[in-house]
Amino acid sequence: MSDSQETTSSQTLYEKLGGEAAVDAAVDIFYRKVLADYRINRFFDNSDMEKQAAKQKAFLTMAFGGPNNYSGQDMRNAHAHLVKMGLNASHFDAVMEHLGATLTELNVPAELIAQAAAIAESTRNDVLGK
Amino acid sequence: MRSITIGESTFSCQPDETVLETLLRENMQVPNGCRQGLCQACMMRSLDNPPPVSAQAGLKDTLQKQNYFLACVCHPEQDMTVALPNRQGASIEAVVVKKQLLTPDIVHLVLEYQTRFNFFAGQFVNLKRPDGLTRSYSIANIPHDENTLEFHIRRLPNGQFSSWVYDELELGAQLTLSEAQGSCHYLPGRAEQPLMLVGTGSGLAPLYGIIADALAQEHSGPIHLFHGSRDLNGLYFIDEMRELAEQFDNFHYTPCLSGEDIESDHIRGRAHDIALSSTETLNGWRVFLCGHPEMVNQTKKMAFMKGASMADIYTDAFHVLQGNK
Numbered sequence: 312m313s314d315s316q317e318t319t320s321s322q323t324l325y326e327k328l329g330g331e332a333a334v335d336a337a338v339d340i341f342y343r344k345v346l347a348d349y350r351i352n353r354f355f356d357n358s359d360m361e362k363q364a365a366k367q368k369a370f371l372t373m374a375f376g377g378p379n380n381y382s383g384q385d386m387r388n389a390h391a392h393l394v395k396m397g398l399n400a401s402h403f404d405a406v407m408e409h410l411g412a413t414l415t416e417l418n419v420p421a422e423l424i425a426q427a428a429a430i431a432e433s434t435r436n437d438v439l440g441k
Numbered sequence: 442m443r444s445i446t447i448g449e450s451t452f453s454c455q456p457d458e459t460v461l462e463t464l465l466r467e468n469m470q471v472p473n474g475c476r477q478g479l480c481q482a483c484m485m486r487s488l489d490n491p492p493p494v495s496a497q498a499g500l501k502d503t504l505q506k507q508n509y510f511l512a513c514v515c516h517p518e519q520d521m522t523v524a525l526p527n528r529q530g531a532s533i534e535a536v537v538v539k540k541q542l543l544t545p546d547i548v549h550l551v552l553e554y555q556t557r558f559n560f561f562a563g564q565f566v567n568l569k570r571p572d573g574l575t576r577s578y579s580i581a582n583i584p585h586d587e588n589t590l591e592f593h594i595r596r597l598p599n600g601q602f603s604s605w606v607y608d609e610l611e612l613g614a615q616l617t618l619s620e621a622q623g624s625c626h627y628l629p630g631r632a633e634q635p636l637m638l639v640g641t642g643s644g645l646a647p648l649y650g651i652i653a654d655a656l657a658q659e660h661s662g663p664i665h666l667f668h669g670s671r672d673l674n675g676l677y678f679i680d681e682m683r684e685l686a687e688q689f690d691n692f693h694y695t696p697c698l699s700g701e702d703i704e705s706d707h708i709r710g711r712a713h714d715i716a717l718s719s720t721e722t723l724n725g726w727r728v729f730l731c732g733h734p735e736m737v738n739q740t741k742k743m744a745f746m747k748g749a750s751m752a753d754i755y756t757d758a759f760h761v762l763q764g765n766k
Contacts, residue, residue, distance in 0.1 A: 338751075339745075339751055343746060346742070346745075360741060360742065360745065360751065362480065364751045366479070366480070368479065368499065369477075380477045
């Protein structure tokens with residue numbers, strides 16, 4: 312494992328994190344944290360939990376640097392109704408907390424957590440419709 | 442070039458095109474959303490061959506088994522015949538061979554079919570009577586040689602179809618069945634996994650089928666059934682369930698009554714509360730929830746919060762048609 316890491320410094324973040332299997336491992340943990348957080352769970356209270364989980368998976372795939380086709384405009388459109396419900400920077404911060412905590416729980420090295428957080432952070436203005 | 446057949450039409454799928462792109466180019470109405478295999482809005486079913494595995498990523502294992510796939514990420518590997526969910530149109534004739542009251546409110550209806558019919562216990566079919574009135578009911582038995590399907594039909598106040606089944610439907614009468622639908626059923630594999638099943642009222646029907654299926658496929662992990670009702674009329678198959686628990690060491694049965702002022706020795710309380718408080722964690726469990734929509738949705742969330750993986754929770758909410766019962 313460590314040998315191959317030496318020689319593959321050109322690996323993408325997504326590959327370093329473990330790809331789709333890592334996203335699958337993270338999505339339940341992350342979604343559980345979000346649903347348990349009274350500050351933000353109203354934004355995630357969808358009667359179709361499977362669809363909601365699929366969206367969490369899309370978000371995590373993006374944050375992990377994985378394949379995704381989301382444009383900034385898609386992000387804006389997808390969150391516009393939440394902005395109307397009062398979505399603001401404090402809620403975005405809470406989600407960022409849960410992302411970090413999820414990766415910590417999965418024993419991801421701090422350096423890679425920082426990279427994933429930076430990708431997620433880059434969507435802030437689009438998500439908040441700024 | 443691959444061809445895609447849907448209903449009466451056949452289209453050519455251009456190289457590099459997905460099934461969704463082909464169908465939209467041909468002006469077919471297909472619900473869709475993200476177009477990257479995430480939102481599952483464009484889910485379809487392959488009716489002849491298994492679809493490419495890559496087009497099934499993220500779908501529930503029971504849906505994968507039934508050859509469902511996401512059209513927006515499906516590049517056909519061979520010619521495909523496809524259908525939108527619940528629009529497969531097949532209709533099978535069946536004859537009433539048994540009708541028996543289980544409680545004053547629930548009737549046991551057994552239908553016999555002649556043509557080939559594939560299903561998993563716990564799935565549902567639409568039953569259609571001769572004038573076209575149609576309702577969905579869950580299948581309570583596993584496939585066997587007798588070619589019969591069993592249903593537990595609860596009489597609803599002013600229920601047009603259920604009242605007709607009670608008062609008028611006779612032995613020998615004919616009904617039309619749709620194909621079996623739904624993703625709430627047992628799959629083999631992970632035989633040692635603990636199972637929790639919670640049902641209210643006639644929600645026992647699919648669970649009964651699922652349990653029979655799991656036992657027939659030699660599920661070795663513990664199987665815990667919690668069946669709830671407000672009153673005694675909603676609890677049925679008590680003796681059958683207790684016999685099953687005698688016969689199989691790994692099957693455990695808890696009937697629960699939530700109504701007040703009822704004389705009985707059953708456990709008091711709502712089935713899902715009792716089920717959820719019976720274990721410290723649901724981490725690693727497989728969970729089946731059938732019956733009252735509120736119970737199903739609430740318990741789904743609670744089971745997930747208690748550690749069950751989203752992929753391991755199977756549900757069937759019994760929605761009652763409002764207004765036109």
